[in-house]
Structure formats: structure tokens, C-alpha cells
Amino acid sequence: MSSVTALVIEDEADIRKLLSMAINRMGIDCHVAANLEEARHLLADARYQVCLTDMKLPDGNGVDFVRYIQSVQPDLPVAVVSAHGNMEAAVEAMKNGAFDFVSKPVDIHLLRKLITTAIATHATAANDARTQPHSSVPATHGGTPITHGRAGTHALVGDSPPIQNLRKMILKLARSNAPVWITGESGTGKELIARLIHTNSARAAAPFVPINCGAIPSELMESELFGHKKGSFTGAMQDHDGLFLQAEGGTLFLDEVAELPLHMQVKLLRVIQEKSLRRVGDTQEQITDVRILSASHKDLSAEVEAGRFRHDLYYRLNVITLTAPSLASRASDLPQLIRHFLNNMTNGTHQASITLDDAARTALNQYAFPGNVRELENILERALAMTEGNTIRVEDLGPLNITSTNHLLPDDLQKTHRHDSPSNGAVHTQSPNRDINKETIVATLEHTRWNRKQAAEQLGMTYRQLRYRIQQLGIISSDKSD
Ligand SMILES: Nc1ncnc2c1ncn2[C@@H]1O[C@H](COP(=O)(O)OP(=O)(O)OP(=O)(O)O)[C@@H](O)[C@H]1O
Ligand SMILES: [Mg+2]
Numbered sequence: 001m002s003s004v005t006a007l008v009i010e011d012e013a014d015i016r017k018l019l020s021m022a023i024n025r026m027g028i029d030c031h032v033a034a035n036l037e038e039a040r041h042l043l044a045d046a047r048y049q050v051c052l053t054d055m056k057l058p059d060g061n062g063v064d065f066v067r068y069i070q071s072v073q074p075d076l077p078v079a080v081v082s083a084h085g086n087m088e089a090a091v092e093a094m095k096n097g098a099f100d101f102v103s104k105p106v107d108i109h110l111l112r113k114l115i116t117t118a119i120a121t122h123a124t125a126a127n128d129a130r131t132q133p134h135s136s137v138p139a140t141h142g143g144t145p146i147t148h149g150r151a152g153t154h155a156l157v158g159d160s161p162p163i164q165n166l167r168k169m170i171l172k173l174a175r176s177n178a179p180v181w182i183t184g185e186s187g188t189g190k191e192l193i194a195r196l197i198h199t200n201s202a203r204a205a206a207p208f209v210p211i212n213c214g215a216i217p218s219e220l221m222e223s224e225l226f227g228h229k230k231g232s233f234t235g236a237m238q239d240h241d242g243l244f245l246q247a248e249g250g251t252l253f254l255d256e257v258a259e260l261p262l263h264m265q266v267k268l269l270r271v272i273q274e275k276s277l278r279r280v281g282d283t284q285e286q287i288t289d290v291r292i293l294s295a296s297h298k299d300l301s302a303e304v305e306a307g308r309f310r311h312d313l314y315y316r317l318n319v320i321t322l323t324a325p326s327l328a329s330r331a332s333d334l335p336q337l338i339r340h341f342l343n344n345m346t347n348g349t350h351q352a353s354i355t356l357d358d359a360a361r362t363a364l365n366q367y368a369f370p371g372n373v374r375e376l377e378n379i380l381e382r383a384l385a386m387t388e389g390n391t392i393r394v395e396d397l398g399p400l401n402i403t404s405t406n407h408l409l410p411d412d413l414q415k416t417h418r419h420d421s422p423s424n425g426a427v428h429t430q431s432p433n434r435d436i437n438k439e440t441i442v443a444t445l446e447h448t449r450w451n452r453k454q455a456a457e458q459l460g461m462t463y464r465q466l467r468y469r470i471q472q473l474g475i476i477s478s479d480k481s482d
Helices: 015-025 036-045 063-073 087-097 108-131 162-175 190-199 218-226 262-274 300-305 310-318 327-348 358-366 372-386 408-414 423-429 433-446 452-459 465-473 475-479
Strands: 005-009 029-033 050-054 078-082 100-103 180-183 208-212 252-254 291-296 320-323
Touching: 005 036, 015 050, 015 108, 015 423, 036 063, 050 063, 050 108, 050 180, 050 252, 050 291, 063 078, 063 087, 063 423, 078 087, 087 100, 087 310, 100 108, 162 190, 162 327, 180 190, 190 208, 208 300, 218 465, 252 310, 262 310, 300 310, 310 423, 327 358, 372 465, 433 452, 433 465, 433 475, 452 465
Parallel strands: 005 029, 005 050, 050 078, 078 100, 180 291, 180 320, 208 252, 252 291
Antiparallel strands: none
């Protein structure tokens, strides 16, 4: 006897039969109901690991039923079967807690993938409930929270109410397949949040693939995302799996999604809707099982208003919005974050017991951090490079009031940094626009033929700071190899 049972609610007898047969063939028991009333009775009598419901039923609609399940058995993943092309209903159901959707006519391969992920999600949730019997939210401990089975390496540091709330949301969203759009100021941890949603989900064993939509040239975008067949265009020397296929079974993180060119927006919309894609030059469609998370520091609704972003894609990416809180809104996390970064940065070095003096601490406490956590990280990195002993002094922090940086070219930078003042590193590290920083660094590196020592001098950074920024911005791998 199988220990897994699914509940299927569908009023059309032949579709009901088809669904239950497909599920049985996966070795899963299946109970069926023709309406919501029957379904409620079944739910009261048996435990299910996954539920599949039609949207239009004789005695109510699927969204109401999703809400009902949320109230009686919140851990039960429910997927809705929506009429083909009726994405509004599917999105509405996901906003109300549905795990995922599948369109009619139901593709059996897709259904299988969906059921498998749903069951894994349920098992994960049940496991968590066993290991954390008193709460669905992991306890925080000494600044290394999310002490969760599968997570941990990319921990979210902080105990402030916004962070506690965020942690709850991450764990909740990890149990869904719904697209999540992560918004928030620069440097607030949007990518970290996306990773945590992935690592806490049933998809954790499959890849997390981040894509910076602003960094891929427009003409290569389709092949980068969806792959291509050998010979489909000049330079396509062999078959290539795109990033979607690389993320199969896992999560794709579309960072800076506002930068997607319009022609790609149409293609992406189709893939999300159909859950299948076609490589460039291929005649075959392939089913894809990838969860889509996206982020942007831009206001996407304003981009829609301005005609730069398709409303229909916005609507599908933004099924659930998660806002990364600014550092200023959670100032009580500052000491933990400082400790966390200093520990990370000095790990394995002789600077292991580094501290801040009172003036440095006060200065940081009073600072607004327009660049948020990333800026804090950069300030500390710089301070570590500047400090001579084991105590960071206020002058090691550089001036903490730089709010804007112009497009500085290497020559301008040289002028700016003529006087080797402590502000030098800060101009780079505290810029609210990291793209400018990156361009400037790349331009300077090219200018010096990739002599990092010389480039660092020209940029007014220490060699170590530059090396750190190169690594942080991934400059060597992406920019040098083109
Ligand atoms: N709560 C947190 N705890 C620990 N580290 C954090 C936290 N929030 C952010 N960070 C760190 O801050 C840095 C910036 O985070 P991340 O890249 O995720 O931000 P972002 O919002 O994607 O930034 P951007 O808008 O510039 O793309 C990373 O090194 C990340 O690990
Ligand atoms: Mg980011």
C-alpha cells in the first residue's frame, strides 16, 4: 500500500478519471470528489499529501477551496487546474496560497512533475514540523538564524521585527511554486532572500541559477535563457542548454528583471504560462519545471506605466511580492551584522579578534546606509584594510555621508584621489549605483591591461580592496572573457 494519498476535485467524470489514473500510475493513492462538499468530507476523514482542484465546481470555486484548505490544513499543497489561457484564475489561486497551477488540457508529464514537487514539499514541511515542534519559524541564535535543515550557508542575519517577519515569509514561500517578486532598495539582500527561498524549498537539491538580466546582451538573451541547437545561428557550434534547462527542477532567479528587453519579455511570459520552452533553432518544445523568482530595485509598476515592462508579465512574476527591508528600518540588527561581517572577513587571518572603538560604533549607528547591508559590508571591508591594529577607529570608516557618485572615469578618479585621503575607497564602495562602480573598475583594469596593482593605485583603492571588489562583482569571469 502506498503511504501517499492525493485528493482530486473535478466535476467532469472523464477528466477526474484521467487525473486519478495518472496519479495512480505514479504509485500514489488517489481519492476523488466531484464537488467541494464531498471534498470537505474526505478532508475531514483522511490525511492527504497533495490536492488538485478544478477551478469551477458546481458548489463553489477553486480559490475559495484553496482558502478553506489554508485554514484547516495549511501544510497541504493544493494545485489548481485552470482553463487554458485563464492565467488570471491561476494567479488569483496562487495569491491565495495555491502551491501551483496546471492548465487544461492537462499535460501528464507536467502533472507528474508538479505532484512530485508537491509531495516533496509536503514531506519537507512535515519534517520541519517534527524538528521544530513549537513553531514553524526556526529559532534564531546568536546571529545565525534560519537553523533550518537545508539552509544555513547564506544565513539572514538579524532579529529585528522586519527580519523576523521576512524569515517567516521566506519559509512560507519556500513551500510554494508561485513566482515571487522581491523588491527593495539596493543592497538589502534580495539575492540572499531568493537563495534562502530556494534552499529552504523541496527544490534545494537542484540548482539555484541567478541571472542578471541587465548583464546579458540583448541579442544573446534568448539563446542564453532557453538554449540553442547546433547550427541555429553563426557561432552555435554545438547544442547548448540555456539557463532554464540548467535550473531544471530548481529555481531561476531573474535579477534586475526590469532590464529584460521587450522581445524577451514576450518569450518569458510564454514559458511561464506554458511551462515549456523551445531552444533557438529547435522544433521540439520541452517541458520545464523551474520556479521563477525575480528582483529589481526599480519600481516595476512604474516601468509598466512607462511602457517599458509588459503588464501581463509583471502580473505573472509578481504573484507574490516580498519586500526586503532597508537597513535603516532595522537599525537594531547593526551590531549582529557588524559582528557577522567582521567574523567572515577575518576568518582564518591574524585579525581574528577585531573590534570597533566607541566612536566608530557611534558613527555607524548614526549613519543612514543608503546602500544598505552591502554598503555596511563594504565600509567594514575598507576599514579592515585601513586599520593598523585590531581596533577599527572612526577614521578607518571613511566619510559616511556620500550619497551620490557621478560617472567617474578613471582619469577623473585619479584626480579625485590625488590626495590619498581616507575617502578614496568610500567613493567606490558607497556608490548607490554599483553598475557605475563596475564599469569604472573594468575600464581601469582595461586601461592598465589588467594589472590589478596599478589599477588599484589609479582607483585609489588598496590592492586587497580591488581584489575583493573584482571577486564580489564577478568581473574576471564575465567581463574579461568576452
Ligand atoms: N540580513 C542579512 N544578513 C546577512 N547578510 C546580508 C543580509 N542582507 C544582505 N546581506 C549581504 O549583503 C550583501 C548584499 O546582498 P544582496 O546581493 O542579496 O543584495 P541585493 O538587494 O540583491 O543588492 P542589489 O540591489 O545591489 O542587487 C550580500 O553580501 C549579502 O550576503
Ligand atoms: Mg542583487
